[in-house]
Amino acid sequence: MKLILPDSKVLKQSLDAIAELITDAEFVVNEYGLSLKAIDPSQIALVVYNLPRDSFEDFKITGQKKLGLNIPSLQQIIRRAKPEDKVILEVGTNKRFNVTLQGTTKRSFSINLLDLSNSELPNPSINYDVFIKVRAPVLADGVKDAALFASYLTLKIDNENIIISTTSTKGELNSETSLTSVEVLDKDIKNEARSIYSIDFLESLLKGATNDTELEIYLKTDAPLKLKYKIQESTIQYFLAPRIEE
Amino acid sequence: MKLILPDSKVLKQSLDAIAELITDAEFVVNEYGLSLKAIDPSQIALVVYNLPRDSFEDFKITGQKKLGLNIPSLQQIIRRAKPEDKVILEVGTNKRFNVTLQGTTKRSFSINLLDLSNSELPNPSINYDVFIKVRAPVLADGVKDAALFASYLTLKIDNENIIISTTSTKGELNSETSLTSVEVLDKDIKNEARSIYSIDFLESLLKGATNDTELEIYLKTDAPLKLKYKIQESTIQYFLAPRIEE
Amino acid sequence: MKLILPDSKVLKQSLDAIAELITDAEFVVNEYGLSLKAIDPSQIALVVYNLPRDSFEDFKITGQKKLGLNIPSLQQIIRRAKPEDKVILEVGTNKRFNVTLQGTTKRSFSINLLDLSNSELPNPSINYDVFIKVRAPVLADGVKDAALFASYLTLKIDNENIIISTTSTKGELNSETSLTSVEVLDKDIKNEARSIYSIDFLESLLKGATNDTELEIYLKTDAPLKLKYKIQESTIQYFLAPRIEE
Numbered sequence: 001m002k003l004i005l006p007d008s009k010v011l012k013q014s015l016d017a018i019a020e021l022i023t024d025a026e027f028v029v030n031e032y033g034l035s036l037k038a039i040d041p042s043q044i045a046l047v048v049y050n051l052p053r054d055s056f057e058d059f060k061i062t063g064q065k066k067l068g069l070n071i072p073s074l075q076q077i078i079r080r081a082k083p084e085d086k087v088i089l090e091v092g093t094n095k096r097f098n099v100t101l102q103g104t105t106k107r108s109f110s111i112n113l114l115d116l117s118n119s120e121l122p123n124p125s126i127n128y129d130v131f132i133k134v135r136a137p138v139l140a141d142g143v144k145d146a147a148l149f150a151s152y153l154t155l156k157i158d159n160e161n162i163i164i165s166t167t168s169t170k171g172e173l174n175s176e177t178s179l180t181s182v183e184v185l186d187k188d189i190k191n192e193a194r195s196i197y198s199i200d201f202l203e204s205l206l207k208g209a210t211n212d213t214e215l216e217i218y219l220k221t222d223a224p225l226k227l228k229y230k231i232q233e234s235t236i237q238y239f240l241a242p243r244i245e246e
Numbered sequence: 247m248k249l250i251l252p253d254s255k256v257l258k259q260s261l262d263a264i265a266e267l268i269t270d271a272e273f274v275v276n277e278y279g280l281s282l283k284a285i286d287p288s289q290i291a292l293v294v295y296n297l298p299r300d301s302f303e304d305f306k307i308t309g310q311k312k313l314g315l316n317i318p319s320l321q322q323i324i325r326r327a328k329p330e331d332k333v334i335l336e337v338g339t340n341k342r343f344n345v346t347l348q349g350t351t352k353r354s355f356s357i358n359l360l361d362l363s364n365s366e367l368p369n370p371s372i373n374y375d376v377f378i379k380v381r382a383p384v385l386a387d388g389v390k391d392a393a394l395f396a397s398y399l400t401l402k403i404d405n406e407n408i409i410i411s412t413t414s415t416k417g418e419l420n421s422e423t424s425l426t427s428v429e430v431l432d433k434d435i436k437n438e439a440r441s442i443y444s445i446d447f448l449e450s451l452l453k454g455a456t457n458d459t460e461l462e463i464y465l466k467t468d469a470p471l472k473l474k475y476k477i478q479e480s481t482i483q484y485f486l487a488p489r490i491e492e
Numbered sequence: 493m494k495l496i497l498p499d500s501k502v503l504k505q506s507l508d509a510i511a512e513l514i515t516d517a518e519f520v521v522n523e524y525g526l527s528l529k530a531i532d533p534s535q536i537a538l539v540v541y542n543l544p545r546d547s548f549e550d551f552k553i554t555g556q557k558k559l560g561l562n563i564p565s566l567q568q569i570i571r572r573a574k575p576e577d578k579v580i581l582e583v584g585t586n587k588r589f590n591v592t593l594q595g596t597t598k599r600s601f602s603i604n605l606l607d608l609s610n611s612e613l614p615n616p617s618i619n620y621d622v623f624i625k626v627r628a629p630v631l632a633d634g635v636k637d638a639a640l641f642a643s644y645l646t647l648k649i650d651n652e653n654i655i656i657s658t659t660s661t662k663g664e665l666n667s668e669t670s671l672t673s674v675e676v677l678d679k680d681i682k683n684e685a686r687s688i689y690s691i692d693f694l695e696s697l698l699k700g701a702t703n704d705t706e707l708e709i710y711l712k713t714d715a716p717l718k719l720k721y722k723i724q725e726s727t728i729q730y731f732l733a734p735r736i737e738e
Binding site: 384387388390391394416417418419420421422423427428429 | 565568569572574588596597598599600601602603604
């Protein structure tokens with residue numbers, strides 16, 4: 001296996017997002033590109049990541065490779081790349097993973113491949129009632145607003161509004177964005193839906209998004225929230241478990 | 247009561263300054279605008295703040311309202327405003343205070359009004375011997391210089407110079423600015439004056455000032471220092487108790 | 493003694509570099525300028541610093557003066573200078589050292605001179621096998637790369653490459669820069685050489701270097717590393733003891 005990225009940008013941003021939730025995980029490399037599916041240690045959020053083969057300058061693989069890696073270690077290495085450095089990913093001898101940053105200097109880093117005997121991860125297939133595509137701040141700002149007062153928020157989307165709300169002894173928040181707002185880029189509302197999610201997790205899930213990011217939100221009452229957006233040419237998807245009120 | 251500010255700038259900067267000294271305080275809203283008079287918990291500094299009615303886009307009030315508020319909570323909410331957001335201040339039901347940030351999204355925050363049974367605050371009326379108006383760094387830099395060595399500094403102003411000095415086992419500072427300097431914008435010296443003030447408090451009092459701020463300084467030997475400056479179109483005044491040497 | 497620098501830049505940057513290693517030290521002022529020779533508390537690194545007489549706008553000295561100073565105190569004072577301030581250095585009465593920052597305000601700081609009864613410091617005279625001059629990042633990046641995995645690195649230079657390497661249970665680094673790279677500005681290789689140095693110390697030694705700094709490296713197997721570069725018009729040299737493998 002030998003994969004060459006023309007620069008480090010997409011990998012740097014993607015690892016910064018993934019490392020928010022995941023410590024050890026298995027990357028899969030096959031003819032379609034590089035992908036990852038992992039669940040956070042508390043089993044509340046599932047991450048599905050794909051970097052397509054087209055992103056690579058060179059992509060040599062026979063069959064499929066599973067690469068168990070410590071995400072923070074890989075992140076630290078990729079952060080050492082200069083903007084103009086090519087990034088070369090290889091499997092070395094002795095269960096080692098080699099990352100070479102190739103600029104005027106050739107810097108080769110080598111870390112251990114991990115044996116991760118994953119239990120098979122779920123492949124959520126949910127019939128969502130709500131789909132909307134918005135600029136990321138529509139959700140991200142509401143999450144930060146809610147964080148002033150609480151650890152959980154209620155996300156409700158109906159035919160007219162996106163409503164983020166929370167209440168505690170500290171205070172109350174109610175944030176309403178009309179579906180006719182210019183920040184709403186697309187929508188498909190079958191039924192209104194309403195669920196409660198962890199504010200900390202929502203903040204982690206949105207770490208890779210910028211003000212311009214087009215964010216796809218899939219919602220169903222008391223079901224996992226699905227978020228999907230692009231980090232450069234790669235795609236990241238999250239499924240976040242709801243808190244069910246008793 | 248319903249007050250609308252066309253943007254959040256003046257309130258954001260003012261609360262950042264006020265929160266340096268004050269935790270809970272009563273705002274007063276009447277036909278002249280929004281004002282506050284509060285003393286810090288150690289009773290060393292008095293803050294008097296005024297945001298005139300003209301600053302508001304809409305200003306509905308009958309009679310006078312007293313609003314007991316936790317300043318850091320209000321500050322956190324106003325910090326969530328985007329530059330283009332209108333800020334709407336209202337009294338809600340159930341002793342609540344409502345702040346709405348109105349942009350493409352309408353975000354309503356609600357916090358408790360506090361019952362603050364203030365003792366009447368002093369209204370200092372002092373015949374100052376010295377008045378000068380300077381660019382804020384003339385005082386602010388001297389305060390930071392003095393902070394290298396001590397917790398109190400001596401401020402002396404005579405017919406020729408503004409002198410900031412301090413001494414400790416760590417070292418000695420003597421800072422002199424001539425009253426003919428371009429940084430001195432106005433002056434009226436009846437008699438020279440000299441007092442000792444807390445460096446920490448002076449740093450807090452100057453938090454709302456920038457390099458361009460025109461700072462009015464009123465000084466009298468062993469009397470409270472009066473500082474006055476504008477934060478956008480609002481006015482903030484401080485009275486800082488001197489340390490009297492025995 | 494009275495020395496006047498036209499601005500604070502060179503002194504600010506130099507003290508930031510020196511303070512990385514040295515707490516108390518004796519500056520020497522004589523007809524050639526201002527200099528310092530000091531060893532760090534653990535006796536692993538020797539610093540030799542020279543600011544030539546030409547840098548000063550005014551330079552009055554009779555004979556030679558030794559000035560025992562606490563470097564962090566002096567650093568704090570010089571950091572208070574504004575870019576356009578002149579810096580005046582004088583010996584005051586009562587074993588005091590006076591620093592005056594002269595701008596629109598005249599700020600005089602005074603600290604104690606220290607009695608440092610130095611033992612005579614070594615004057616290393618080593619026949620180096622390798623001399624190269626490179627842009628500072630060639631070494632600085634390798635040091636930061638190695639810091640991901642270990643506390644010591646191996647620096648090896650032969651006729652073809654500059655090689656920085658380290659290995660630990662965390663991972664392995666191998667960084668190679670060809671001597672034909674544009675980052676290599678000069679070289680004189682008598683024999684290849686290879687030694688082990690502390691990564692923490694190397695990071696401290698490079699604190700005063702920027703991306704454009706031309707860094708002279710002198711290497712000999714199991715001998716102190718000599719690094720030399722300019723901070724503005726002043727010169728700083730370091731000798732760093734190797735770790736000898738048993």
